Amino acid sequence: MWNKSLQTLMVSTIMAVGVSLSACNSNTESDTAAKEAGADNSEQTAAETSKAENPNANADLDGATAAQGTPVKYDIASWGTAKVTSLSIDELKKIQSAFGKVVSTDENSLDYASNPASKYRFMQDDAPYLDLIDSEKYLELGWYFANPTDSDKEKEISQNHAKKAYQLARQLMGDEGGKLVADMLGGQIAKNKTIGGQKVELAKCEFYSCMLVINKSAAQTADK
Structure with missing residues (x-):
């Protein structure tokens, strides 16, 4: 039979030990949480310091930033929208005159469909290009399409090229031709359409290049 005094002493001892262990566990958990919080703060401080010391942290890996x-x-x-002198697709000399003076000629070039053709260049090789490519089946107008990061001079030349193409398109296709070039400069693409009496195979401006390809064959009476 248990002695009440002994029983009371044992109960008191057990309770005291429990309280002590609980306090130890609480202190250990507090220490661990404090260490983790300190580590997080250290990492955040290090990251902020690194960002402050390196303002180009968001640059590309090679150190370049988006231009x-x-x-x-x-x-x-x-x-202008004034009346212009109409030109036939076969009046090559007059078409050339609309672009200016031919600087060089390549009689061994290729057209849009890789057929033998002649390329007439109206700019020096080191300048933004302005070309005419003439073959038995196609007449192609091509010019440099300036990029936002180009120099002011390059942009000005590109604008002048576009103006010449716009005016020539009006001579070949009327006001519809002018609208076609305007649409090209605005990012629209035309394929296999009859515009102003001419069969346009392809018309687009992208990736530094504008091209307007006219099929010399008989024009269609309606868009495909």
Whole structure:
């Protein structure tokens, strides 16, 4: 039979030990939480310090940052809508005159469909290009399409090229031809359409290049 005094002493001892262990566990958990919080704060401080010391942290891995420039604007409204002298698709000399003076000729070039053709260049090789490519089946107008990061001079030349193409397109296809070039400069692409009496195989401006390809075969009476 248990002695009440002994029983009371044992109960008191057990309770005291329990309280002591609980306090130890509580202190251990507090210490662990404090260490973890300290580690998080250290990592955050290190990251902020690194970012402050390296303002180009968001740059590409090779150290380059995304280049930005001013988009090229085409003042199409100022290019005029007055009546122009119409040209036939076969009047090559007059078409060349609309682009200016031929600087060089390549008689061994290829057209849009890789057929033998002649390429007429209206700019020096080191300048933004302006070309005509003439073959038995196609007449192609090609010019440099400036990028926002290009120099002001390159943009100006590109704008002048576009103006010449716009005016020539009006001579070949009327006002519809002018609208076609305006749409090209605005990012639209035309394929296999009859525009102003001419069969346009492809018309687009992208990746530094504008190309307007006219099929010399008989024009269709309706868009495909």
